[in-house]
Amino acid sequence: MVSAISLRQAPAVGESALVRRALIGASVIFLSVFLLAPLAMIFSVAFGQGIAAYFASFRDPDTLSAIRLTLLAAAIAVPANLAFGICAAWAIGKFEFFGKSFLISLIDLPFSVSPVVAGLIYVLLFGARGVLGPWLTAHDIQIIFAVPGIVLATIFVTFPFIARELLPLVASQGNEEEEAALTLGANGWQTFWRVTLPNIKWALLYGVILCNARAMGEFGAVSVVSGHIRGLTMTMPLQIEVLYNDYQFVPAFAVASLLTLLALATLVVKSFVEWRAGARGAQLA
Amino acid sequence: MSITVNKITKRFGRFTALDRVDLEIPRGRLVALLGPSGSGKTTLLRIIAGLEIADSGVVEFDGEDFSKRTARERRVGFVFQHYALFRHMTVFENIAFGRAPRVRRLNVSASG
Numbered sequence: 001m002v003s004a005i006s007l008r009q010a011p012a013v014g015e016s017a018l019v020r021r022a023l024i025g026a027s028v029i030f031l032s033v034f035l036l037a038p039l040a041m042i043f044s045v046a047f048g049q050g051i052a053a054y055f056a057s058f059r060d061p062d063t064l065s066a067i068r069l070t071l072l073a074a075a076i077a078v079p080a081n082l083a084f085g086i087c088a089a090w091a092i093g094k095f096e097f098f099g100k101s102f103l104i105s106l107i108d109l110p111f112s113v114s115p116v117v118a119g120l121i122y123v124l125l126f127g128a129r130g131v132l133g134p135w136l137t138a139h140d141i142q143i144i145f146a147v148p149g150i151v152l153a154t155i156f157v158t159f160p161f162i163a164r165e166l167l168p169l170v171a172s173q174g175n176e177e178e179e180a181a182l183t184l185g186a187n188g189w190q191t192f193w194r195v196t197l198p199n200i201k202w203a204l205l206y207g208v209i210l211c212n213a214r215a216m217g218e219f220g221a222v223s224v225v226s227g228h229i230r231g232l233t234m235t236m237p238l239q240i241e242v243l244y245n246d247y248q249f250v251p252a253f254a255v256a257s258l259l260t261l262l263a264l265a266t267l268v269v270k271s272f273v274e275w276r277a278g279a280r281g282a283q284l285a
Numbered sequence: 286m287s288i289t290v291n292k293i294t295k296r297f298g299r300f301t302a303l304d305r306v307d308l309e310i311p312r313g314r315l316v317a318l319l320g321p322s323g324s325g326k327t328t329l330l331r332i333i334a335g336l337e338i339a340d341s342g343v344v345e346f347d348g349e350d351f352s353k354r355t356a357r358e359r360r361v362g363f364v365f366q367h368y369a370l371f372r373h374m375t376v377f378e379n380i381a382f383g384r385a386p387r388v389r390r391l392n393v394s395a396s397g
Contacts, residue, residue, distance in 0.1 A: 176365050176367060176369035177369050177370075177371055177372070179336050179363075179365070179369065180354070180363070180365055180369035180371070181338070181371075181382065182335075182336070182355075182356040182357055183334055183335075183356050183357075183359075183360075183361060183362065183363040184382055184383045184384070185357055185360065186357070186382075187357060193383075195371060198373040198374075199372060199373060
């Protein structure tokens with residue numbers, strides 16, 4: 001038996017050293033050219049005229065307002081999708097009901113639809129000449145070309161992240177622990193906080209991280225509904241584009257470096273969460 | 286406590302798991318349900334515990350209708366097929382959970 005296994009495995013992993021090095025080398029070159037070089041470029045241009053110029057970029061009130069708006073949009077979109085994601089994953093993972101597969105495809109819609117189309121949907125719905133436009137104008141509510149539109153577009157685009165992350169986990173865990181908690185006298189709320197939430201917390205955190213990264217980085221959908229009013233409806237990605245088009249390369253790349261740092265931080269936290277979740281899984285196995 | 290099961294019917298889609306089942310378990314008696322897999326033993330137990338709702342029929346504890354009560358109110362002890370231990374808790378916390386939901390905060394700490 002032992003010899004049979006070693007015989008079968010040996011040729012499968014026994015590529016020659018040359019082939020191995022060529023494959024690894026190709027991947028490293030590819031990653032360097034397409035990922036590392038652009039990343040390095042962002043920081044090299046951002047700091048191209050010195051550290052003082054870099055930090056001066058963030059003293060511009062329009063840039064500061066763009067950063068604030070991005071943080072605000074993420075601060076609303078992430079909790080909203082957190083609540084929705086838990087509800088959807090719970091309903092879909094634990095219960096059988098009519099229209100379940102339809103709901104699953106609906107959750108995926110923001111993944112498959114172009115963000116620009118997503119933005120246009122909101123313009124057609126809430127814009128001045130849109131379906132709800134006259135009513136909104138009559139009640140003096142502005143959504144398109146204002147902050148609410150940006151928040152709505154962000155929520156739409158980041159809709160599936162948390163739900164998608166939780167769904168397979170919730171479905172695979174089944175109902176037994178919750179049922180055990182119920183027979184032991186826990187009410188629904190206690191069951192959720194003490195049994196369900198601890199079991200999904202790492203997947204939940206992972207979903208939140210991805211959702212947040214996308215919420216802060218979203219360009220297309222936000223660009224359509226924003227109207228590009230400087231200092232009012234500009235988010236960080238939009239501000240980068242405007243600065244770049246104005247030939248203000250240092251400020252443009254300085255703001256870009258902030259988003260890049262966010263992406264790097266996201267990667268670090270994501271690896272940490274995966275490592276923790278993995279350690280937890282190994283411990284239980 | 287005596288348990289009376291009266292004409293319980295449960296269907297899953299087109300499959301009838303329980304068809305007007307009657308069962309009388311007198312107080313203090315140890316009763317075993319035997320049968321091939323898929324014959325509805327688990328379903329019947331889950332209906333008695335309140336984890337599943339019967340399509341029709343009545344479950345009585347000591348002659349009182351408990352059919353509409355929640356699993357929590359029925360306080361039926363239940364050992365699950367896969368034990369359903371709480372993965373994220375220690376052995377102590379698993380055992381203490383039976384008390385925890387009824388007291389507001391767990392003040393006992395595991396010693397040693």
